[in-house]
Amino acid sequence: xxxxxxxxxxxxxxxxxxxxxxxxxxxxxxxxxxxxxxxxxxxxxxxxxxxxxxxxxxxxxxxxxxxxxxxxxxxxxxxxxxxxxxxxxxxxxxxxxxxxxxxxxxxxxxxxxxxxxxxxxxxxxxxxxxxxxxxxxxxxxxxxxxxxxxxxxxxxxxxxxxxxxxxxxxxxxxxxxxxxxxxxxxxxxxxxxxxxxxxxxxxxxxxxxxxxxxxxxxxxxxxxxxxxxxxxxxxxxxxxxxxxxxxxxxxxxxxxxxxxxxxxxxxxxxxxxxxxxxxxxxxxxxxxxxxxxxxxxxxxxxxxxxxxxxxxxxxxxxxxxxxxxxxxxxxxxxxxxxxxxxxxxxxxxxxxxxxxxxxxxxxxxxxxxxxxxxxxxxxxxxxxxx
Amino acid sequence: xxxxxxxxxxxxxxxxxxxxxxxxxxxxxxxxxxxxxxxxxxxxxxxxxxxxxxxxxxxxxxxxxxxxxxxxxxxxxxxxxxxxxxxxxxxxxxxxxxxxxxxxxxxxxxxxxxxxxxxxxxxxxxxxxxxxxxxxxxxxxxxxxxxxxxxxxxxxxxxxxxxxxxxxxxxxxxxxxxxxxxxxxxxxxxxxxxxxxxxxxxxxxxxxxxxxxxxxxxxxxxxxxxxxxxxxxxxxxxxxxxxxxxxxxxxxxxxxxxxxxxxxxxxxxxxxxxxxxxxxxxxxxxxxxxxxxxxxxxxxxxxxxxxxxxxxxxxxxxxxxxxxxxxxxxxxxxxxxxxxxxxxxxxxxxxxxxxxxxxxxxxxxxxxxxxxxxxxxxxxxxxxxx
DNA sequence: CCACTTAAGCAACGCTGTTGCTTAAGTGCA
DNA sequence: TGCACTTAAGCAACAGCGTTGCTTAAGTGG
Numbered sequence: 001x002x003x004x005x006x007x008x009x010x011x012x013x014x015x016x017x018x019x020x021x022x023x024x025x026x027x028x029x030x031x032x033x034x035x036x037x038x039x040x041x042x043x044x045x046x047x048x049x050x051x052x053x054x055x056x057x058x059x060x061x062x063x064x065x066x067x068x069x070x071x072x073x074x075x076x077x078x079x080x081x082x083x084x085x086x087x088x089x090x091x092x093x094x095x096x097x098x099x100x101x102x103x104x105x106x107x108x109x110x111x112x113x114x115x116x117x118x119x120x121x122x123x124x125x126x127x128x129x130x131x132x133x134x135x136x137x138x139x140x141x142x143x144x145x146x147x148x149x150x151x152x153x154x155x156x157x158x159x160x161x162x163x164x165x166x167x168x169x170x171x172x173x174x175x176x177x178x179x180x181x182x183x184x185x186x187x188x189x190x191x192x193x194x195x196x197x198x199x200x201x202x203x204x205x206x207x208x209x210x211x212x213x214x215x216x217x218x219x220x221x222x223x224x225x226x227x228x229x230x231x232x233x234x235x236x237x238x239x240x241x242x243x244x245x246x247x248x249x250x251x252x253x254x255x256x257x258x259x260x261x262x263x264x265x266x267x268x269x270x271x272x273x274x275x276x277x278x279x280x281x282x283x284x285x286x287x288x289x290x291x292x293x294x295x296x297x298x299x300x301x302x303x304x305x306x307x308x309x310x311x312x313x314x315x316x317x318x319x320x321x322x323x324x325x326x327x328x329x330x331x332x333x334x335x336x337x338x339x340x341x342x343x344x345x346x347x348x349x350x351x352x353x354x355x356x357x358x359x360x361x362x363x364x365x366x367x368x369x370x371x372x373x374x375x376x377x378x379x380x381x382x383x384x385x386x
Numbered sequence: 387x388x389x390x391x392x393x394x395x396x397x398x399x400x401x402x403x404x405x406x407x408x409x410x411x412x413x414x415x416x417x418x419x420x421x422x423x424x425x426x427x428x429x430x431x432x433x434x435x436x437x438x439x440x441x442x443x444x445x446x447x448x449x450x451x452x453x454x455x456x457x458x459x460x461x462x463x464x465x466x467x468x469x470x471x472x473x474x475x476x477x478x479x480x481x482x483x484x485x486x487x488x489x490x491x492x493x494x495x496x497x498x499x500x501x502x503x504x505x506x507x508x509x510x511x512x513x514x515x516x517x518x519x520x521x522x523x524x525x526x527x528x529x530x531x532x533x534x535x536x537x538x539x540x541x542x543x544x545x546x547x548x549x550x551x552x553x554x555x556x557x558x559x560x561x562x563x564x565x566x567x568x569x570x571x572x573x574x575x576x577x578x579x580x581x582x583x584x585x586x587x588x589x590x591x592x593x594x595x596x597x598x599x600x601x602x603x604x605x606x607x608x609x610x611x612x613x614x615x616x617x618x619x620x621x622x623x624x625x626x627x628x629x630x631x632x633x634x635x636x637x638x639x640x641x642x643x644x645x646x647x648x649x650x651x652x653x654x655x656x657x658x659x660x661x662x663x664x665x666x667x668x669x670x671x672x673x674x675x676x677x678x679x680x681x682x683x684x685x686x687x688x689x690x691x692x693x694x695x696x697x698x699x700x701x702x703x704x705x706x707x708x709x710x711x712x713x714x715x716x717x718x719x720x721x722x723x724x725x726x727x728x729x730x731x732x733x734x735x736x737x738x739x740x741x742x743x744x745x746x747x748x749x750x751x752x753x754x755x756x757x758x759x760x761x762x763x764x765x766x767x768x769x770x771x772x
Numbered sequence: 773c774c775a776c777t778t779a780a781g782c783a784a785c786g787c788t789g790t791t792g793c794t795t796a797a798g799t800g801c802a
Numbered sequence: 803t804g805c806a807c808t809t810a811a812g813c814a815a816c817a818g819c820g821t822t823g824c825t826t827a828a829g830t831g832g
């Protein structure tokens with residue numbers, strides 16, 4: 001055997017060495033993710049083997065462990081196809097819970113979800129993000145305590161926290177949050193983790209929303225963008241099945257994409273930013289104009305990143321869904337017409353992000369859940385380019 | 387042990403199951419990549435252990451295998467630091483070769499490189515890409531034969547082929563190449579693989595260039611964009627250390643980003659595309675105007691993807707390097723001024739892509755080499771957010 | 773000269789997914 | 803009713819991975 005055929009770990013570009021526990025964890029998470037994707041119907045062991053590329057025996061061992069730990073269970077039998085009928089396996093959603101927090105500028109949404117990502121409890125409260133740390137932390141602590149009060153629930157894995165940016169996901173520290181500069185440098189993740197005695201994860205609201213939306217997608221949905229238009233305009237990017245945050249959690253700053261050279265001045269100091277165009281149009285009641293600006297930005301996004309789908313969310317969009325959906329799809333259709341010929345795709349689909357006002361909070365909980373469920377569902381089966 | 391602590395394979399989101407050979411291949415590729423990054427100076431086994439997170443003993447076993455296969459060798463001793471001096475290990479660059487082809491619209495560049503990515507032989511020939519398949523394939527075959535004629539060379543791993551897009555990297559099929567529509571649907575990768583009897587890989591010229599540039603970078607360079615301005619304008623994106631192609635190899639269509647609503651008509655049918663603005667400005671001798679349009683696009687890229695660095699290349703840029711470097715850095719500086727405050731970075735650096743006219747051909751060879759050398763050098767050591 | 777430090781290899785080991793075979797539980801035709 | 807066949811899943815033995823514990827190699831420094 002020559003050394004020319006290193007499998008390179010399934011095409012994955014990892015950066016650290018892997019040992020046997022890591023191998024086991026990888027495969028376990030992968031199986032758990034497929035169980036989750038299968039939902040109530042469940043999957044048989046052989047189907048899991050086919051989807052993972054593992055042998056049936058390996059899947060049997062892994063699922064046996066998961067059943068022992070209470071994370072998976074049998075879910076009846078399939079109809080026979082000429083032999084012994086397959087036993088369906090499914091996730092036990094109630095085996096663990098997670099908490100998701102959406103700290104917006106004027107309100108707090110807190111959810112408690114099960115392993116399937118379904119909300120078990122929801123709480124809403126007004127919140128003045130700019131009112132100072134102690135005040136805000138007190139409210140957060142009270143709301144989370146109320147969520148966790150349900151006594152005999154399953155173990156809670158952690159707390160996911162979503163905020164307006166900028167912030168640093170890696171260190172869990174807030175930066176100069178627009179409209180609330182006194183939070184600059186505040187180590188929100190570690191402070192909350194200490195108060196709750198639970199692991200915490202911090203991310204931008206748009207990133208959390210995109211991560212949450214990446215679950216509910218049909219298996220193999222590769223890349224999409226979530227555009228959030230509320231008091232500001234931002235985006236969450238899922239590229240190749242995983243959330244792209246950028247080196248400094250700065251990715252997705254969609255609002256200050258310049259689409260009009262020498263256009264109107266934006267609050268950021270530049271000219272012709274999408275956000276400035278959009279907000280000005282909304283302010284003067286020109287919804288088609290706002291939707292058109294958003295649509296041009298969406299088209300640029302699609303062109304640059306070759307994404308499959310655009311999802312819209314945020315209060316302003318939710319207030320006028322038809323106008324924004326129409327405007328953005330017109331812009332994408334115009335773009336698609338520029339690329340005729342076979343082999344190229346048709347217009348990218350546009351839709352409202354499901355979940356409505358709870359999109360971000362659900363996604364925040366996903367920040368905690370996602371590490372349990374390995375990568376995206378398999379796109380390429382095996383056979384490398386040989 | 388609860389099940390709440392799945393290591394998730396070093397933070398990597400893989401999509402297929404992993405077995406022991408895959409584990410071994412992953413670690414071997416990782417070590418090989420670090421050996422390559424170390425260059426002539428080499429690395430000691432203990433340093434490799436620290437960088438990979440593997441135990442020294444594991445590194446010893448892996449490097450012993452690599453030495454047996456002739457891919458690695460000892461490279462003298464380090465100075466002692468109070469104990470036994472460390473033995474430096476280095477890659478044996480000449481152990482394998484790879485071929486890179488750059489099929490441009492009017493010329494062919496073919497290189498033969500060693501494992502370090504250094505060119506061992508280079509050939510240039512005029513080529514009319516639009517002259518039909520048989521003509522082009524004949525020229526390609528003759529040039530590659532000349533490159534491989536060196537008789538007693540090491541094994542050649544394969545041929546990397548870089549072309550103007552659009553095309554599909556996964557299937558190796560060309561689409562409607564601008565200016566040469568008769569190639570639409572041609573399975574170039576498989577045809578060349580069959581003719582040469584070697585594995586072949588096909589990708590867009592901009593992607594190949596970006597992949598090649600991602601090697602030579604200082605360890606840990608996360609994300610950058612390569613902007614190529616020649617007869618057209620395109621980009622190659624390296625995000626989080628690995629090349630981002632998009633689901634259909636469509637990512638990096640930078641030229642048709644719209645930066646001027648209702649701007650001048652572009653050949654693509656839309657209005658205000660960067661490419662149209664740039665090419666028109668170049669045509670009328672307005673280099674500052676062209677550089678400004680490019681700079682605004684670069685600033686949008688930086689803003690959206692949070693990248694660390696912008697590299698410029700392509701004939702038009704190489705003809706007037708100072709003007710384009712200046713214009714783009716001014717645009718990025720203006721953007722950086724909009725983001726004051728601590729925690730945010732300063733302006734992104736801009737530079738000419740090293741390699742000059744051979745950037746793409748070198749990168750094409752890298753299409754073959756990259757799978758041998760695992761992921762990027764480690765950025766985060768270990769300690770997950772706990 | 774000897775204690776100490778650092779580098780690297782040898783041997784045994786635990787644990788992974790795999791292989792080979794057996795058992796379980798159906799279908800379908802004579 | 804019986805038997806051949808098919809498909810699902812588990813048991814047992816195994817090869818191979820990185821790890822652990824210890825030994826050997828080769829320097830520095832008082």
